[in-house]
Amino acid sequence: MTADREPDVVLADHGTVAEIRLNRVAARNALSTALAEELIGAAEGVRELGARAVVLSSAAPGAFCVGADLKERGRLSDAGFGAQRLVFRRAFGSLRDLHVPVVAAVHGHALGGGFELALCCDLIVADETAVVGLPEVRLGIVPGGGGTQLLPRRAGYGTAADLILTGRHVPAIEAAKLGLIDRLVPAGHDLATALEIAGQIAANSPVAVTNARNALRRALDTDLASGLDIEDAAWRATVFSADRREGVRAFLERRSPIWP
Incomplete structure (x- = not known):
């Protein structure tokens, strides 16, 4: 990150709860190499804060995370893809491996790698504007942030096959019925609810x-x-x-x- 721009990821301290906020607003939090690297750093910072629970949120209106930055990927060579892959695997792993529970606060589009970020969390809170999906097959790729493994564990093989093989987008109400999200809340209440749940967790032993x-x-x-x-x-x-x-x-x- 350079001194003349906002960070792509912000780590906020709420006492016993830490908030990892995706902050690449103009790009709707599209996953770039730089954002992935900052996500790794934020996850490492959670332990230093002494937090007992974490919320993963988005500062972008209308989007949690729209998936990989395809503009950046369009400029990558095969070697560049390989190098980025290593960073991305570390980024997703940094969320899955956090030593405390993580609650995702989802609104708007959470697609591809964006939905996989949420799947890396223990609980997913989504508001009524949320749309989730793993559309990678439409682009000639497969989910690479854990989607093929985490989604069937969450929602069963059939539901995972439906989403991954069709690449379709799923609106919030259907997502809740399919078990893709854990709590469905009114529009604009995703972050407050996630922070409340994280606070309840942090208050326990x-x-x-x-x-x-x-x-x-x-x-x-x-x-x-x-x-x-x-x-x-x-x-x-x-x-x-x-x-x-x-x-x-x-x-x-x-x-x-x-x-x-």
Whole structure:
């Protein structure tokens, strides 16, 4: 980023909640190499803030993120595509690998890599203006930000095949029915709702949230018996922690807990 332009990604501190805001407004947050690099930096900055939850949002009216910057890609050589691919994989991975829960606040178009950014989050809040989709096959490419893996885990194989193989756009109400988003809110309420949810998460025991989230994620790739063993390990790691002792003590004393 040069000194004479706004950053493509802004990291905002809301106390126990951090906000990663996509800020390439004029391009409707089209994913450029520079934006991807700044997203990596913002994700790294979350740990320094000590946040317990994160919201991924957009500053662009009418768009969460419209996908890859095709103008930039039109100038890339095959070698340039390969180099950009490495940066993009790191960027998407930086969201998936954040150590705290992430809530996406989606409005307007969230297409291609833009929808994949949302899919990298634990929860997706979308307002009534949202339109989601993975239209890559229309351009002779395939989703590359995790869409072919994350979407079937979220909505099932059939729904994922429908979206990915047709490349169609899905409006908010249908997206909610298909399980593509988790909470549908009135227009303009996506960010406030996402911040509220993140605040609720951040108010809970950090140890319990971390262990529960890890168990949830590992459950996607295992059988029930193994999953129950994973849950048992998460329970044991939590119940003998200082957080559990403080949580019970605060409940009995009728006060808010102060988590160790």
